[in-house]
Amino acid sequence: MATTVALPKQNLIITPTPLHPLPRLSDELGIDLWIKRDDLTGFAFGGNKGRKLEYLLGEAVARGYDTIVTCGSAQSNFIRQLATGCAMLGIRFIAVVMQLPYEFEPADGGMRTEGGNLLLDEFAGAEMRLIPNDKWDVLMAASRALRDEQVALGRNVFEIPIGGSSPQGAYAFYEAASELTEKFDIVISASSSGSTQTGLTYAFHGSSTRYHGVACDPEPEMVLEFVELARQLDQITGLSRQLTVDDFTYDLRFVGPGYGVASEGSLDAIRVAAQREGVFLDPIYTGKAFHGLLEMARSGELAGKKVCFWHTGGTPALFALP
Numbered sequence: 011m012a013t014t015v016a017l018p019k020q021n022l023i024i025t026p027t028p029l030h031p032l033p034r035l036s037d038e039l040g041i042d043l044w045i046k047r048d049d050l051t052g053f054a055f056g057g058n059k060g061r062k063l064e065y066l067l068g069e070a071v072a073r074g075y076d077t078i079v080t081c082g083s084a085q086s087n088f089i090r091q092l093a094t095g096c097a098m099l100g101i102r103f104i105a106v107v108m109q110l111p112y113e114f115e116p117a118d119g120g121m122r123t124e125g126g127n128l129l130l131d132e133f134a135g136a137e138m139r140l141i142p143n144d145k146w147d148v149l150m151a152a153s154r155a156l157r158d159e160q161v162a163l164g165r166n167v168f169e170i171p172i173g174g175s176s177p178q179g180a181y182a183f184y185e186a187a188s189e190l191t192e193k194f195d196i197v198i199s200a201s202s203s204g205s206t207q208t209g210l211t212y213a214f215h216g217s218s219t220r221y222h223g224v225a226c227d228p229e230p231e232m233v234l235e236f237v238e239l240a241r242q243l244d245q246i247t248g249l250s251r252q253l254t255v256d257d258f259t260y261d262l263r264f265v266g267p268g269y270g271v272a273s274e275g276s277l278d279a280i281r282v283a284a285q286r287e288g289v290f291l292d293p294i295y296t297g298k299a300f301h302g303l304l305e306m307a308r309s310g311e312l313a314g315k316k317v318c319f320w321h322t323g324g325t326p327a328l329f330a331l332p
């Protein structure tokens with residue numbers, strides 16, 4: 011049971027999200043496999059970001075912000091859900107986006123800059139500013155410039171970090187862990203900006219459940235950010251759990267060609283989940299995480315284990331494959 015903290019909150023999603031077994035794949039893989047359906051949050055096409063947004067938008071309303079700015083990739087699932095939440099609350103929303111931001115070198119084969127999440131952003135009334143592909147730092151600088159531009163117009167602006175990664179976002183996942191009504195040996199999900207991984211890792215700390223994050227960004231140093239996020243989360247909960255780098259499993263084996271680009275393994279994993287269990291995954295996050303799960307099961311890494319795959323959503327991006 012999670013310690014409950016009274017943070018400002020807007021109710022957006024339906025919880026608990028479903029948790030159910032995957033019998034065909036369990037038989038096939040020789041593990042006891044379940045799925046946690048955060049693709050079915052009932053808010054803005056679902057996905058893990060709805061949990062974080064309840065707190066981020068709670069803060070926005072509590073502080074009286076009239077404008078929210080953020081940045082991300084053009085097919086961002088976070089931006090789709092944030093845009094929708096802002097529309098519902100009457101908050102102006104502007105995002106600066108790149109088709110394919112990168113850390114070192116651009117990869118080939120990013121998602122299209124039309125359809126998918128961008129179509130939904132348009133229906134949600136979002137103002138989207140597409141800039142040329144460049145490094146993440148350039149994208150974040152553009153977000154700051156956008157914030158300054160809006161402040162100069164006299165607006166009360168909340169700049170939300172990429173992917174909504176914040177202590178409140180991590181808290182939302184710490185809290186979500188208590189929705190698991192079954193005890194698992196391992197919980198596996200996609201990991202990127204970090205609050206999902208941090209919140210779940212923090213929640214299971216000291217228990218027999220292990221959280222395994224499958225990286226969607228080829229950046230091992232992200233773990234240092236997770237440690238810092240866990241420290242900030244600990245200040246919220248007051249539980250004095252001190253997490254170190256060794257507490258985080260950030261598995262970089264299944265990133266494929268790079269952030270924001272589908273891998274062969276993720277496309278195969280989407281086929282497997284759809285054809286065996288009627289569950290659709292996405293090409294950038296959950297497909298890669300499920301690819302990891304399948305490989306780990308096939309290699310015997312998960313033998314005899316009770317495994318939960320945490321489906322973090324993202325399916326609109328299926329309709330923006332190149």
Ligand SMILES: Cc1ncc(COP(=O)(O)O)c(C=O)c1O
Pocket residue numbers: 057058086087088173175200201202203204205206207292295296322323324325
């Ligand atoms: C579908 C999906 N799954 C997983 C993630 C990763 O979550 P986090 O940013 O909390 O690491 C994202 C983030 O963009 C996402 O859109």
